[in-house]
Amino acid sequence: MSSMLGTALRVSIFGESHAPAIGCSIDGMPAGVPLDLDELQNFLDRRSPGRDATATTRREADRARILCGVVDGHTTGAPIAAIIENENTRSQDYDELRRVPRPGHADYPARIRYNGFNDVAGGGHFSGRLTAPLCIAGGVALQALAQRGIRIAAHIANLGPQGIPDTPLNHMELDEDQLSRLSSHGFPCIDEGAAKAMRECILDARNDLDSVGGVIECVAYGVPAGLGDPMFDGIENRIARVAFGIPAVKGVDFGAGFSAAYLRGSQNNDPYRMDHGNVAPQTNNAGGILGGISTGMPIVWQMAVKPTPSIGRKQQSVDLDAGCDADLVVRGRHDPCIVPRAVPVAEAVCALALLDLILESQGHRAL
Numbered sequence: 001m002s003s004m005l006g007t008a009l010r011v012s013i014f015g016e017s018h019a020p021a022i023g024c025s026i027d028g029m030p031a032g033v034p035l036d037l038d039e040l041q042n043f044l045d046r047r048s049p050g051r052d053a054t055a056t057t058r059r060e061a062d063r064a065r066i067l068c069g070v071v072d073g074h075t076t077g078a079p080i081a082a083i084i085e086n087e088n089t090r091s092q093d094y095d096e097l098r099r100v101p102r103p104g105h106a107d108y109p110a111r112i113r114y115n116g117f118n119d120v121a122g123g124g125h126f127s128g129r130l131t132a133p134l135c136i137a138g139g140v141a142l143q144a145l146a147q148r149g150i151r152i153a154a155h156i157a158n159l160g161p162q163g164i165p166d167t168p169l170n171h172m173e174l175d176e177d178q179l180s181r182l183s184s185h186g187f188p189c190i191d192e193g194a195a196k197a198m199r200e201c202i203l204d205a206r207n208d209l210d211s212v213g214g215v216i217e218c219v220a221y222g223v224p225a226g227l228g229d230p231m232f233d234g235i236e237n238r239i240a241r242v243a244f245g246i247p248a249v250k251g252v253d254f255g256a257g258f259s260a261a262y263l264r265g266s267q268n269n270d271p272y273r274m275d276h277g278n279v280a281p282q283t284n285n286a287g288g289i290l291g292g293i294s295t296g297m298p299i300v301w302q303m304a305v306k307p308t309p310s311i312g313r314k315q316q317s318v319d320l321d322a323g324c325d326a327d328l329v330v331r332g333r334h335d336p337c338i339v340p341r342a343v344p345v346a347e348a349v350c351a352l353a354l355l356d357l358i359l360e361s362q363g364h365r366a367l
């Protein structure tokens with residue numbers, strides 16, 4: 001299992017959900033980037049488990065311990081390594097799953113791929129818990145990008161089988177106040193009414209021993225025009241590659257995305273106008289990217305998160321040792337919906353993909 005990303009900024013994620021620790025290493029971060037460790041911890045807290053009834057009851061402090069690469073509040077230019085200790089594991093909940101795999105989780109294909117040697121406890125290296133160290137690396141990248149005037153925000157765009165929509169971010173440029181209100185919100189939505197309805201939808205699913213999914217919209221403001229490459233190294237390719245590393249993400253689209261297929265060219269094209277000497281597209285169906293290259297408009301993308309596979313209902317499975325059908329009731333503590341906790345993870349992957357691109361385009365030089 002190799003969980004590495006980036007070319008100029010190379011990040012490796014290691015650990016397993018019930019191992020003593022999970023962590024990351026970050027190679028290629030330039031020296032002298034100011035790093036506020038409280039801000040980083042606040043970012044990790046937005047993802048951490050066990051905070052209310054809409055999330056798993058596994059309580060973890062998720063304290064990031066930076067081992068090296070940061071001195072006196074600045075990056076040193078040396079590789080950064082950080083860990084989070086796993087403090088609340090209950091591995092016996094997973095004993096049966098080695099034999100009887102959960103529908104929708106990685107148990108069965110992982111057993112075939114790794115000849116049964118993979119760690120099943122807590123989902124092992126396949127666990128959503130690995131997004132905690134991903135958020136350490138992403139949190140560092142977010143602070144580095146903020147130094148360059150690039151701000152990233154995400155929210156729950158839509159949730160549940162009936163589709164409860166929040167106000168789309170693509171139609172608005174958030175000011176600093178709105179950005180910090182969204183990022184300090186326990187349930188990140190623009191519209192309070194939508195947040196309330198979404199919360200109820202998750203609690204209903206939990207009561208029904210079931211789960212729900214949804215869509216997260218993420219926007220990067222302040223990305224200058226002209227970054228990126230055509231074909232295989234475009235901004236879309238780079239963000240999608242990292243976003244699909246988040247467990248449970250099954251779809252990624254940009255700007256109008258799949259709905260562009262149902263528009264005419266006259267509706268989908270973003271007309272140009274001059275504004276105080278600058279080229280200003282009047283709409284942003286392109287999501288800030290044309291030909292893989294940034295247009296100067298906000299980069300707008302969405303990711304679809306499936307309903308949590310581990311649900312409390314009896315499900316059909318198989319006993320792989322006995323070679324027969326078997327019913328399964330999954331035990332343990334699970335998120336009835338992954339979406340709220342995955343919002344900061346979307347911001348993290350967006351920051352990592354964009355910072356890697358920027359460092360690559362400046363020949364790995366200082367920010």
Ligand SMILES: Cc1cc2nc3c(=O)[nH]c(=O)nc-3n(C[C@H](O)[C@H](O)[C@H](O)COP(=O)(O)O)c2cc1C
Binds near residue numbers: 104129131306345
């Ligand atoms: C933040 C986060 C929390 C998650 N929590 C759970 C959980 O409690 N139970 C579960 O079965 N899956 C959970 N998942 C999803 C599984 O890890 C994921 O569905 C599984 O590894 C299979 O991968 P795939 O869905 O990408 O194919 C979570 C994912 C994330 C990102």
Ligand SMILES: C=C(O[C@@H]1CC(C(=O)O)=C[C@@H](OP(=O)(O)O)[C@H]1O)C(=O)O
Binds near residue numbers: 017089122332333
């Ligand atoms: C602990 C986290 O989420 C976990 C993600 C997860 C999974 O299968 O992805 C399964 C559960 O693990 P456990 O059975 O050990 O409680 C979740 O609690 C976390 O995200 O930090």
